Amino acid sequence: KEMVVAYKKYLIDRNYAVNSINSMLASVNAFLEYVLSIFWVFLEIMCIYLSASAFLPQKAGRSTQLLSFFAIWFICSLIACLEVAAPLRQITTLFLAFIWTQFLFHGSWIKHVLLIILTYVFTCVIDIAVSYGISALLGITFQEMVWKKLLYIVVVSVAKFIQILIAYLFRQFRRTKGTYPIKIKWLLLAVLFPAVSLVMLVVIF
Numbered sequence: 001k002e003m004v005v006a007y008k009k010y011l012i013d014r015n016y017a018v019n020s021i022n023s024m025l026a027s028v029n030a031f032l033e034y035v036l037s038i039f040w041v042f043l044e045i046m047c048i049y050l051s052a053s054a055f056l057p058q059k060a061g062r063s064t065q066l067l068s069f070f071a072i073w074f075i076c077s078l079i080a081c082l083e084v085a086a087p088l089r090q091i092t093t094l095f096l097a098f099i100w101t102q103f104l105f106h107g108s109w110i111k112h113v114l115l116i117i118l119t120y121v122f123t124c125v126i127d128i129a130v131s132y133g134i135s136a137l138l139g140i141t142f143q144e145m146v147w148k149k150l151l152y153i154v155v156v157s158v159a160k161f162i163q164i165l166i167a168y169l170f171r172q173f174r175r176t177k178g179t180y181p182i183k184i185k186w187l188l189l190a191v192l193f194p195a196v197s198l199v200m201l202v203v204i205f
Helices: 002-013 018-055 062-080 086-104 109-138 142-147 149-177 184-204
Strands: none
Touching (some): 018 062, 018 149, 109 149
16 A cells, blocks of 8 residues: 555656546555465465375375466466456366366375365355454454455465464374275265354354
8 A cells, every 4th residue: 555655646646636646546556456466376276285195195296286386386377367257267276176186196086076175165264254353353244354455465475374384284284193095974974064063153243
């Protein structure tokens, strides 16, 4: 915000027309929002990778993993800026994540689908809990927090870092305990618990 204000002052000092200034500021805001969305997509993909590696054995080398990571990040970043309905954009991203995990990890397609669903529900629960929790602590509504753009950006970023931290710790925990074959019934129960939690959070708030 401070950078945008400084840029606006710079344009005013050089006697640019008001319409030109507004157009330039809109372009700057759009660019900054896109950069922020790319950063959030990076964190979401990292969370998916950590979650999948906690349950499924890897079948790709490090160089292949790294290249595929940046490839899926680039594709998902392009999707994030498309002017399409949010649910359609989200479904497309999850489908790409499913294909990506199948390329990197062993396991049946059912396991991959359940892991993607589990990770998605997990991230939604953390996003909602952190966003509404912080807004409640600050004594403001969620809508008011969204209007305070900088606060909203910080809160969402913190939520995504928490997701990565939990996924990383869980992966390390499973590695120290040894790798065990994943069972479908336990994965279904793992999906059910955060799904119920998500519904409860929505109802409460």
